[in-house]
Amino acid sequence: xxxxxxxxxxxxxxxxxxxxxxxxxxxxxxxxxPFLMYGPAIFFGKVAKQTAEATHKVGVQNLPPAVxxxxxxxxLEPVPTGDPVQxxxxxxxxxxxxxxxxxxxxxxxxxxxTQSSLVVEKIENVLRNYKDTLVAQALQERGLSTDILxxxxxxxxxASRPQERAAGLFAFLIPYFLVVFILSGGQxxxxxxxxxxxxxxxxxxxLSVPVTLRxxxxxKLMAVLAVALASALAGVGGIVLGSTVMRGFLPKEMxxxxxxxxxxxxxxxxxxxxxxxxxxxxxxxxxxQLALGxxxxxxxxxxxxxxxxxxxxxxxxxxxQFSDFLTQHSGYYLIPAFNVMLLxxxxxxxxxxxxxxxxxxxxxxxxxxxxxxxxxxxxxxxxVVFRN
Amino acid sequence: xVKTEALTKDYKRLRAVDALSLEVRPGEVYGLLxxxxxxxxxxxxxxxTLITPTQGTAKVGGFDICTEPLEVRRNLGIVNGGMQVYExxxxxxxxxxxxxxxxxxxxxFQERLEWVASLLLLEEALDKPVRKMxxxxxxxxxxxxxxxxxxxVLLLDEATAGLDVFARRALLDFVRTYRDLGKTLIYxxxxxxxxxxxxxxxxxxxxxxxxxxxxxxxxxxxxxxxLERAFIRKVxxxxx
Numbered sequence: 001x002x003x004x005x006x007x008x009x010x011x012x013x014x015x016x017x018x019x020x021x022x023x024x025x026x027x028x029x030x031x032x033x034p035f036l037m038y039g040p041a042i043f044f045g046k047v048a049k050q051t052a053e054a055t056h057k058v059g060v061q062n063l064p065p066a067v068x069x070x071x072x073x074x075x076l077e078p079v080p081t082g083d084p085v086q087x088x089x090x091x092x093x094x095x096x097x098x099x100x101x102x103x104x105x106x107x108x109x110x111x112x113x114t115q116s117s118l119v120v121e122k123i124e125n126v127l128r129n130y131k132d133t134l135v136a137q138a139l140q141e142r143g144l145s146t147d148i149l150x151x152x153x154x155x156x157x158x159a160s161r162p163q164e165r166a167a168g169l170f171a172f173l174i175p176y177f178l179v180v181f182i183l184s185g186g187q188x189x190x191x192x193x194x195x196x197x198x199x200x201x202x203x204x205x206x207l208s209v210p211v212t213l214r215x216x217x218x219x220k221l222m223a224v225l226a227v228a229l230a231s232a233l234a235g236v237g238g239i240v241l242g243s244t245v246m247r248g249f250l251p252k253e254m255x256x257x258x259x260x261x262x263x264x265x266x267x268x269x270x271x272x273x274x275x276x277x278x279x280x281x282x283x284x285x286x287x288x289q290l291a292l293g294x295x296x297x298x299x300x301x302x303x304x305x306x307x308x309x310x311x312x313x314x315x316x317x318x319x320x321q322f323s324d325f326l327t328q329h330s331g332y333y334l335i336p337a338f339n340v341m342l343l344x345x346x347x348x349x350x351x352x353x354x355x356x357x358x359x360x361x362x363x364x365x366x367x368x369x370x371x372x373x374x375x376x377x378x379x380x381x382x383x384v385v386f387r388n
Numbered sequence: 389x390v391k392t393e394a395l396t397k398d399y400k401r402l403r404a405v406d407a408l409s410l411e412v413r414p415g416e417v418y419g420l421l422x423x424x425x426x427x428x429x430x431x432x433x434x435x436x437t438l439i440t441p442t443q444g445t446a447k448v449g450g451f452d453i454c455t456e457p458l459e460v461r462r463n464l465g466i467v468n469g470g471m472q473v474y475e476x477x478x479x480x481x482x483x484x485x486x487x488x489x490x491x492x493x494x495x496x497f498q499e500r501l502e503w504v505a506s507l508l509l510l511e512e513a514l515d516k517p518v519r520k521m522x523x524x525x526x527x528x529x530x531x532x533x534x535x536x537x538x539x540x541v542l543l544l545d546e547a548t549a550g551l552d553v554f555a556r557r558a559l560l561d562f563v564r565t566y567r568d569l570g571k572t573l574i575y576x577x578x579x580x581x582x583x584x585x586x587x588x589x590x591x592x593x594x595x596x597x598x599x600x601x602x603x604x605x606x607x608x609x610x611x612x613x614x615l616e617r618a619f620i621r622k623v624x625x626x627x628x
Contacts, residue, residue, distance in 0.1 A: 200472050201470045201471050205466075205471050205533060208437075208465075208466050210458045210490070212458070
């Protein structure tokens with residue numbers, strides 16, 4: 001064990017002296033996460049507000065005077081146009097309206113969140129009001145109240161668990177970034193400790209000392225694990241920083257525009273369960289990364305081996321958004337890596353069940369052990385270690 | 389001190405080392421000579437227990453390379469031309485790291501550090517990061533790493549590759565000094581002039597086979613004063 005700790009110490013010393021690695025794995029996540037959380041939302045909120053307040057020209061065809069008047073009241077400047085579709089396509093106007101018979105058609109460029117889509121939204125509101133006015137007039141002419149339109153009321157109330165409600169988008173962000181940072185943080189060290197050592201010519205010297213391969217792999221594994229977890233904690237720290245400290249500095253109206261709000265309200269056992277899950281997943285990934293890394297001849301080759309690994313896990317991560325449809329089957333908690341993502345999601349929402357935790361932890365422990373054996377086996381193979 | 393018996397190494401269809409049998413005694417520098425691809429590196433890697441033989445066996449310091457690899461490594465040091473040490477560490481840190489594997493710590497490490505520093509003249513390099521060292525100084529650290537535990541057997545594989553004239557001279561001087569301490573050295577190279585300077589006995593390796601073995605004087609006689617000529621003649625005899 002002393003030898004493994006010695007190798008761990010050397011690897012950590014090397015990492016801590018590499019400012020580039022330190023910055024990208026530990027500092028950048030803390031700085032980046034608050035920006036990622038609030039930057040786009042704040043920007044979008046600002047743009048949406050400006051669009052709502054500014055007066056925009058819109059192309060119109062065959063509109064009645066009453067509608068034209070309501071458009072003006074809604075800070076829209078109607079401009080008669082011969083071909084509304086062409087006018088929008090050529091970006092003469094952000095949006096246009098045509099009336100054919102009783103049908104209004106609104107034209108806009110609706111791919112993604114554009115200024116055009118915001119103007120279309122304004123027009124929709126105007127036309128909805130116009131329609132409501134016509135309905136109210138028709139009812140009045142027949143001596144009926146507008147209440148007839150709403151014989152019953154419908155109300156939706158959030159009945160989710162308090163933790164789930166408090167988590168908000170954290171329920172998605174925490175598992176997502178934990179996994180991403182565990183993978184990306186460990187990757188640098190794993191490649192450096194394997195392909196990097198090969199490329200620099202230091203591996204042979206290490207293999208010639210009186211130490212078993214198991215100890216060498218274990219020492220390197222501990223270093224990859226430590227940096228992966230530190231990176232993940234830095235990422236989560238950035239999210240927490242974004243949700244607490246940063247929010248304190250932002251104007252209230254800006255926060256209202258941002259939808260990326262949430263917070264962790266777990267008990268101590270919840271945090272411990274999160275940590276244990278992350279550690280087991282990091283151990284699994286670190287072993288896998290070491291096994292892959294030793295196959296590579298150079299650092300660059302190692303990076304090309306690792307890139308697909310990240311992609312492989314991005315897909316199930318994205319599926320987390322639909323996890324509600326999946327959580328009924330215990331079998332999902334045995335699928336490597338996906339089980340961890342599901343459990344993290346459940347833990348953050350406070351919805352994880354003991355059986356799900358048990359299955360995930362035990363299976364992750366087995367996968368980590370198997371991956372470690374694979375890494376040791378890879379280090380034992382001459383054609384792999386001396387492949388250069 | 390080093391004894392191989394029919395040592396053989398195959399890489400898929402290629403036989404890199406073919407039934408090599410040799411013996412190297414304490415206080416002797418044995419030159420394992422041959423062109424690139426002759427099987428020198430594979431031989432030394434087998435002796436260092438980095439790769440396993442396909443057939444045959446060998447003993448290093450009395451320990452079997454197949455069944456007692458950790459004991460072999462405790463009694464052996466290896467340096468090759470491509471070997472490097474950790475760039476982000478200082479010279480002293482590199483040596484301390486490797487010394488730990490041999491149980492050298494505290495005062496014992498300090499004593500060995502002083503010994504190796506004076507032997508290789510690397511006092512000034514100890515507190516310098518490896519990345520800031522010249523190639524010659526780096527090679528000295530590589531050698532220091534290999535001999536810090538004072539192994540009975542030292543394997544040098546193309547150890548002067550890439551070194552400038554001063555560093556190369558220092559290395560050749562060191563080989564003689566280390567031999568005079570009663571150690572066993574195998575000096576593998578394709579540069580015959582180097583072997584003429586430092587070896588006591590030589591073995592010619594060609595396509596994995598030991599085609600000649602003798603003292604340096606005997607080999608020089610075979611080549612009328614030139615080791616290179618001796619080697620070419622022996623290869624021609626085998627090919628014929």
